[in-house]
Amino acid sequence: MIDLWGEDTATVVAHDEASFADAVVPPIFQNSLFTFSSYQEMCDTFAGKINRPVYTRGINPTVRAFEEKIAKLEGSEDALALSSGMAAISSAILSVVKPGDRILSVKHVYPDTFRFFEIFLRKFGVSVDYIDGSNLATVEAALPGHSLFYLESPTSWIMEAHDVKALCERAKEAGVTTIIDNSWASPIFQNPIKLGCDIVVHSASKYISGHSDVVAGVIATSAERVAQIRGEVTQYLGSKLSPFEAWLLLRGLRTxxxxxxxxxxxxxxxxxxxxxxxxxxxxxxxxxxxxxxxxxxxxxxxxxxxxxxxxxxxxxxxxxxxxxxxxxxxxxxxxxxxxxxxxxxxxxxxxxxxxxxxxxxxxxxxxxxxxxxxxxxxxxxxxxxxx
Ligand SMILES: Cc1ncc(COP(=O)(O)O)c(C=O)c1O
Missing domain, CATH: 3.90.1150.10 (Aspartate Aminotransferase, domain 1)
Known part of the structure; x- marks a missing residue:
């Protein structure tokens, strides 16, 4: 049994930094648009000199509050919240692969991730090989030639937990990027970034929400990768999380x-x-x-x-x-x-x-x-x- 209230967990889940009129729960920024006070401010924002909300498909303060909490809980530099777990999984993968690439994936991944591999990615010239994630030697031998190693631990249906640290070490040595679906353990029971994984994805529709009233996803990774995923994938697929869902997820995190x-x-x-x-x-x-x-x-x-x-x-x-x-x-x-x-x-x-x-x-x-x-x-x- 872990000490749930150890480290900064209690502070991260329970405390909302932003205070508005001393409200214990921050308000929802339920809007699409944020206006500029001057022409210059607009120019500086688009030039990247100012980081501020412009349009909710990009940044929204309520969604940002959720992203910051996930980054703290996972121990990543940043996080990006999306409209579903599948949006998080597909966006993270699409930010890594290009036509002609090969993915190595553990067996027994979530069925729609498997279908994304087999139906969607194959259409774009990306192929997937499946491997037993519990056999380190086989994984090590298979990694060369792949651009991405996709993990889910524990796996779907048969709940096989893997040695994530050892697997990510092998992938790093082979120069292969790693993504892990961490929905089952939640950030409370497993923090793959701290185990050497490059990108963590969650279906936030599960434990993070906890109330079966939200469909959402989140990616936790480095600030550079978040900027890349945002700038190369999600901004154009339009799969950003909406403010009300983010507000419900902030509520879910507290418990x-x-x-x-x-x-x-x-x-x-x-x-x-x-x-x-x-x-x-x-x-x-x-x-x-x-x-x-x-x-x-x-x-x-x-x-x-x-x-x-x-x-x-x-x-x-x-x-x-x-x-x-x-x-x-x-x-x-x-x-x-x-x-x-x-x-x-x-x-x-x-x-x-x-x-x-x-x-x-x-x-x-x-x-x-x-x-x-x-x-x-x-x-x-x-x-x-x-x-
Ligand atoms: C392990 C796992 N990952 C990802 C997903 C996809 O999440 P979502 O339904 O939020 O798109 C699910 C959904 O059931 C799941 O079980």
Whole structure:
């Protein structure tokens, strides 16, 4: 268990530097435009001599406040907030690759990241090779010839946590840029910049928001890379985060350490009990892996289980009362997401089939309800779903 209130975490999440009329919560700059007081000020701003908001697709003070907090929490020089996790992932990748480049990616990345690789990037002449991120020697041998190494740790569906520090060291030696999806751990449990990663991306729709009321993404990296991503990609794709969402994310951040602690405790307890349950064949949870993942300081409430052969996935989903059937995670509510349903999802290649996830796997998002109520719900439904 980490000291959640160590370092500057408490100050960063709870304290809003900007004070307006002594309000404890800063107002939302819910506007698109900021005017200039003179012709000269406009010239100086466009010449880069003054850094100030001009138009919300570029800089907005509420969005900036969120970006500054993420940069502090991740230990990066700067951050850039975008309209979704996929906008953060695609913008970060597009800032690194050009036609003809090859990406090396760990297996079991988030399914839409996989589709972005296979549907979008291949169209523009960028190819992707997939590798087992837990095998350092294989990664080291495969890195040369690639311009980008894409990590997600823990991975989607099978929740395999990797030694991010060692992987980023190998990539640095090979001159390969690294990007990691850090949504699962949140900045509370893992800070990949401090482990040597170049670019961190988050789906802020998950734990950072925490309330299932925002779709957002954020990139944390050096000031130079933020300027490059802004200037070469996001300004033209128009994928900037809007002020209201940023304001909701600032609210989410204030309780992030407390929520992560609750998700970790309840998630661990339920995962342990499921591991002993006859209806469960395997628990996919980083704490249950016999592998080193030294940069990970804690575990969240998202993990998967493979059900025993005699247990019906459909019956389990339908019998659960507190756990709702849903695709997202990281919010206050507990969810079950069956891999089987994603196998029949239309539209492009399917990552669960491609990487080999059994249709008997279901993912659980352990929310903030009473863990004993959640366990009761699972026990009852597992019993009813066992033939
Ligand atoms: C691991 C991971 N990364 C990225 C994303 C994409 O985030 P968003 O839905 O905010 O675009 C998701 C969404 O489910 C995810 O699970």
């Amino acid at each position: 992030l350490p407390l929520r992560m602690k609750a998700h970790e405790q309840a998630g661990m307890e339920i995962a342990k009990r499921l591991a002993e349950h006859p209806a469960v064949k395997t628990v996919f949870h980083p704490a249950f892996q016999n592998k080193a993942h030294p940069g990970l300081r804690g575990t969240s409430g998202l993990f998967s289980i493979e059900l025993a052969e005699n247990v019906s996935v459909e019956a389990l989903c339908n019998h659960l009362k507190i756990f709702k059937i849903g695709v997202s995670w990281g919010g206050h509510e507990s969810l079950i997401c069956p891999a089987q349903a994603s196998l029949i999802q239309s539209g492009g290649p399917n990552s669960t089939a491609f990487f080999g996830v059994s249709p008997h796997v279901v993912r659980l998002n352990v929310g903030l309800e009473d863990p004993e109520d959640l366990w009761g719900d699972l026990q009852e439904a597992l019993g009813a779903a066992s033939e």
